[in-house]
Amino acid sequence: MTYCVGMLLNKGLIFMSDTRTNAGVDNISTFKKMFTWSNPGERVITIMTAGNLATTQALVSVLDERTKAPKDRKPSILQAPSMFQVANIIGDTLREIIRDQKDEGQQASSTFNATIIIGGQIKGSEPRLFLVYPEGNFIEASKETPFFPIGETKYGKPIILRAYDPDMSFEQATKLLMVSFDSTIKANLSVDLPIDLQCYEANSFNVTHEKRIYKDDDYYLSISSGWGDALKAAFEELEDFKF
């Protein structure tokens, strides 16, 4: 599995993704799941991927090739006039890749599906965040649902539901996502460090912060143990049940 979260803040966008891929439990590897294309000063587009690794790698390669061959019949995400069109291109490309893999060749027992989070900003409009389904259609984040998790989403959702605030700083939002990732990593073998972090400040049209966080990262370790202690203390403070 995978765990990635994209989140819309008043300050901009924040992305976090793990790097574990697995085929069963005895075949695990580390692969990056966060990819960025940009025209500095004009647009930044970041995607995160969950699902079949061959599908997501093919998607990234196709998107990447098209940005380098601008005369391709198909438009590049670096030329698209809006984030909506970017999501359209990525959705169409994803659907084609899945369809091509299904039609021919060997049959695999697992599916070729993948789900994609897209976030970014193009000059002239606000930062936007999308979730693309394997069918190629997509939804956009809004004030009511300002974040999208993909992959192994359940363990880490309760804390985001409780602590998310659109006015958060990137520092606070990073803390929130680290707590959410730590809860997931503690409960599920198929999600693991290192994790990739990226922050995009609205109207900067450049990646603001980018960092890979490893197992021995001091801050991650302090969150991981500190959150356990804080949870226990918070739990102790609640009144016990009385029969």
Add this chain to the structure above:
Amino acid sequence: MTYCVGMLLNKGLIFMSDTRTNAGVDNISTFKKMFTWSNPGERVITIMTAGNLATTQALVSVLDERTKAPKDRKPSILQAPSMFQVANIIGDTLREIIRDQKDEGQQASSTFNATIIIGGQIKGSEPRLFLVYPEGNFIEASKETPFFPIGETKYGKPIILRAYDPDMSFEQATKLLMVSFDSTIKANLSVDLPIDLQCYEANSFNVTHEKRIYKDDDYYLSISSGWGDALKAAFEELEDFKF
């Protein structure tokens, strides 16, 4: 879906189950998922069920009928000499019911599977807790894995992993399970109140506490809002990330 947790404590056993059943999101009902058979003073056996409702109701009815017709060819769980034999009987019965439904009649798109938690004590041995799979085989809780969740298990697991302590009182364990249930109910429509609670004190051979907790239960409401506030406060106390 469903959410049920059975937990082994030094003091005995605690069980909590929700009551929501659903076929899609537009057909929801309330059904009890916790059932107890006892010979007061000699044995108490409690089961909780997740999965296809027709299967679990058939299982409960068959188990119940056999306790009332002691000369049945198949043994009753009230006659079995050990909790291991009780788990064997329930596993066999479950497998038969699933097999019978599969072999004949209409084909359903959903499966007839079910998963069962069994906990209890028979005079002469310790309290024991089992998890029975749809295939009829089962595993037993141990010191390393002292609790079994079934159904929609992921949202509520992180807090149990962090705060469980075998020395907990029933009052503290009830609080822990309520927090875990509240996290699940907040994140997933297919789990809902009322919830059933049962505590069994080791070597009492009688149900110690039994309670149904409704939506307007004062303690549940105080946990639900108090836990949100406590989580936020605990989260605030953690140091923010620094870029």
